[in-house]
Amino acid sequence: MxxxxxxxxxxxxxxxxxxxxxxxxxxxxxxxxxxxxxxxxxxxxxxxxxxxxxxxxxxxxxxxxxxxxxxxxxxxLAGPGGEPHPLQRAFSAERGLQCGFCTPGFLMLAAGALERDPALGEEEVAALVGSNLCRCTGYEPIRRAITRAARDHQKGQDGRHLSA
Known part of the structure; x- marks a missing residue:
């Protein structure tokens, strides 16, 4: 087709x-x-x-x-000049990247969720993260990264919109 x-x-x-x-x-x-x-x-x-x-x-x-x-x-996800997306920066800062195999899936899952609701709470983030599998990080760094991206966006510290 x-x-x-x-x-x-x-x-x-x-x-x-x-x-x-x-x-x-x-x-x-x-x-x-x-x-x-x-x-x-x-x-x-x-x-x-x-x-x-x-x-x-x-x-x-x-x-x-x-x-x-x-x-x-x-x-x-990256901006037009190649600058990292706020989620990518947060994953790096919070060490949510171990082997990196699952990272694209988590980034896209989080990007979709945060575009719908940039004020996700910790319980929503935990439920979101529980829908994908990671064998390396124990999920806590991934949860922290998503929460950080949402928090930074709400404070206007991310430099660009989460959906950009």
Whole structure:
């Protein structure tokens, strides 16, 4: 099927098999390898991207479902000059990055949640973080990073909007 994926404000005209999952199309056809594949069953969350502003497991969504729909991957978080997104800075500051395999999924999950509600409380952040898997950090640094990004944004210290 001929489709066009709109990823990070760029158009990718593709000819894909109807059963091709979005994660494979992003990685193999668009060359955007920041989206990681872990379990390929929608459990780990490493493949999380934003589709029309909603966090989705790209290993479970078909690429044809996303024809013409805005998609944002971890490559689309950095600013136009390459400056890190507030979440990326917070993950670095709070040491929420161990091996880094799960990080793109957590970043996109958090970006979607914070764009909807930049005032997430600690309980909401804990529930959010519990939906993805990490084997290295014990989750506490990831929770601190998301909370820090939200707090810095609320105080106007992040230098840019969380959705920028």
């Amino acid at each position: 001929k489709i066009t994926l709109s990823v990070n404000d760029d158009a990718y005209p593709l000819d894909v098999e109807p059963r091709r999952v979005l994660a494979d199309a992003l990685r193999d056809d668009c060359g955007l390898t920041g989206t990681h594949l872990g379990c390929e069953q929608g459990v780990c969350g490493a493949c999380t991207v934003l589709v029309d502003g909603e966090a989705v497991r790209s290993c479970l969504m078909l690429a044809v479902q996303c024809d013409g729909v805005p998609i944002r991957t971890v490559e689309g």
